[in-house]
Amino acid sequence: MAGQLTKRVGRPRAFDRDKALDRAMHIFWKRGFEGASLSELTGAMGIKPASLYAAFGNKQALFDQALTRYLAGPVASMHAALEQPTAYGVAERILHQTAEFLTERRARHGCMTIQAALTGGNESRPVRRKLIGLRVREQDALRRRFERAKSEGDLPKHADAADLARFITAVFQGMTVQAIDGASRDDLVHLADMAMRAWPK
Amino acid sequence: MAGQLTKRVGRPRAFDRDKALDRAMHIFWKRGFEGASLSELTGAMGIKPASLYAAFGNKQALFDQALTRYLAGPVASMHAALEQPTAYGVAERILHQTAEFLTERRARHGCMTIQAALTGGNESRPVRRKLIGLRVREQDALRRRFERAKSEGDLPKHADAADLARFITAVFQGMTVQAIDGASRDDLVHLADMAMRAWPK
DNA sequence: ACATTTATTTAGCGTTCACTACAAAATATG
């Protein structure tokens, strides 16, 4: 296998692939898939189009890799919230982390899985489908966590795990729009707290 | 004043302006501002670019008029919900109407004020700002309605009207993403009912 | 009849889009 440390033949790459990908991620995050032009991407990454295509494939492949990086980074701690001991704790943790996350400086512009492509032309349809699948899967993971909570007696029998997961997810999604519209961290924390008052007892 | 019934001089318009605008609205609704290309717009409206520009100005002016039509049509009944006698009734009505609205056939693709331009290039920045202003104003109208409810004793003193308005708005906004992701009407009704359980007593 | 006014059709404007052919440059291997 060609490890990173073995010297490869040919002219060495003059830029840091990871750093360039990180820059691309932020552009896609801010602009969305279609709104991010190649000239803006190459400008931010500090490379020329030919280098971009040699290193990442094409625009969509670059987006896929940027999305993977986004999921492994900013979103990873969101998924970790599923390991809280109680279902209530899971939900509360998710919403509070979201409140923090959405008001960090770099993330002022919401959640990438939502705003990268809610709408668009036919060109971006594969991206939209991919993001929908991602959101649905994430919501389903939450639903399964709540099912487990029911079987553990952590949630009342009359509670519907799917409805609960959809509610928490919808509040999360609404929070990203709120962040775009200028909500402060306190605003979002209050929002999270109010949502938690709907919790079944 | 030049009424619609007075015969105007010159060659008469060969298409129905209102119908064409309605078609444009649906394209913008489905595709977003940037995702709606002029060729798709003119195709759906059944006219040529020159006619479009003569009748509506340019792409952004067309969008503005389509948005006004959207607000006067699908959204008008949402605003009418503010006239419910109680604050609780207002909130419940808004969320239930949203559940219905988002699962009508023609509206399968969410709410235009959100998805028309969450992100995009610099070109669409004016549109994004306009939509943000619109959402903020709508949320503020809800806040004022809840303030009134407090002064009328319809809401407890400890309730925060701004937080309440933000919560209901956020749930509404989350519902549009849920609709895009395939939620059924029942799913959204359950979501609305669950959100209402957070109501202050 | 003829001029005036407005709308439509045709054809294409300049710009930006995502993307790439090509040759020079920079490394490893033999």
Added chain:
DNA sequence: CATATTTTGTAGTGAACGCTAAATAAATGT
């Protein structure tokens, strides 16, 4: 050294973008 391999900068490609000038068509005004 020569050769192979890979990346680089240069300079574009064709296609789609939003938009428009110019000629023709269809109505009213005199």
